[in-house]
Amino acid sequence: MSFAQLCIYDLDSGAVQTVLKTDDHIEAPNWTLDGTALIVNADGLLYRVPLDAPTLTPVDTGFATGLNNDHGISPDGKTLAISDKTEDGKSIIYTMPIGGGRPQRVTPNGPSYFHGWSPDGQTITYPAFRASTGDTAQIYTIPATGGDEQQITEGFDHCDGSDYTPDGKWIWFNGEKDGAVDLWRIHPDGTGLERMTDDAMVNWFPHPSPDGALVVYLAYPEGTEGHPFGRNVSLRLMPADGGTPVILTEFFGGQGTINVPSWSPCSRKFAYVTYASK
Structure with a gap:
């Protein structure tokens, strides 16, 4: 049985298409702007x-050979943001041409993990650990x-998965408070915080659709700590206004399933x- 399956969910039919089966531990697909390909990471x-013609075709990332699964394509389809630890031993955000090339450093400090582009392509949002926040991840x-x-966030025990809405008015993210992990949204200037889920599930990685109508996200069972690999999980859909x-x-999935925007x-x-035991 293949270890990883790259899948596409069709909202209109409810059908799932398996694009690729592989023994490689692939993670976190992005969908290219022209609709012809997906970008994933592995090793x-x-x-x-x-x-x-689904095959794993390497993308030249220059010196960056310690990528994690936090990467994404700019709104104009020309640039990739990546997160890599090669230079500093901790995750740093870089940008590079979509077809490959030398990465250019964006964040001076780490660990920083890319998660979303603003719709005008001018700004990147990300969770990061900083000493000034008591080494809790904020957005x-x-x-x-x-x-x-x-x-732009404060007071959370942990934040992750930040992603802009296509109108640029909100950044969605998952935030943990008092042991509960829910989805939240906040304006890019740090105002207007709103809680968007309030249930027993452990909710991660919200991704607004390009038309602004919907948000897809990953839900872990109640009591899950962090966002581990190898759990029985679900993908859920909600209206963008709640x-x-x-x-x-x-x-069976979790970490690596849908960490980054993949609409x-x-x-x-x-x-x-999705994943299965070898």
């Missing part, structure tokens, strides 16, 4: 998976060309990864 490197933004970072989520599919450009499909 510290990036790979392109053409949808018309930050920074110009995509580098510069001063801005902390409301009751629906369960789309359940499977198709048409907003009717998204990609994700």
Whole structure:
């Protein structure tokens, strides 16, 4: 049995298409702007998976060979943001051409983990651990060309999975308070914090659809700590303005399934990864 399966969920039909089965531990698909391929990571490197002939095709990331699964494609489809530990021994955010090339450093400090582009491509949002926050992960933004970072959350025990809405008015993220992990949204200037889920599940990695109508996210069972690999999980869908989520599919997965934005450009499909024991 294959270890990882790269899948596409179709909202209109409810069908799941298995694009690729592999013994490699692939993670975190992005969907290219032209709709022809998915980008995944495995073993510290990036790979392109053409949808018309699905194979793992290496992407040149230069010196960056210690990538984690936090990467994403700019709104114009020309640039990749990656998170890599090669230089500092801890995750740093870089940008590079979508077709490959030398990464350019964005965040001066680490650990920092890419999670979302602003719709104009000018800003990146990410969770980061900083001594100034007691080494708890909070959500930050920074110009995509580098510069001063801005902390936009506070008071959470842990934050992750930040992603802009396509109108740029909100950043969604998962935040832990008092032992509960829910989805939240906040304006990019750090105002207007709103809690968007309030249930017993452990909710992670919210991704607004490109048309702004929906949010897909990963739900762990009650009592799960962190966002581990190898759990029975579900992908859920909710309206972008809040409301009751629906369960789309359940499977064995977790860390690596849908860490980063993976919607198709048409907003009717998204990609994700499931796993099985070898």
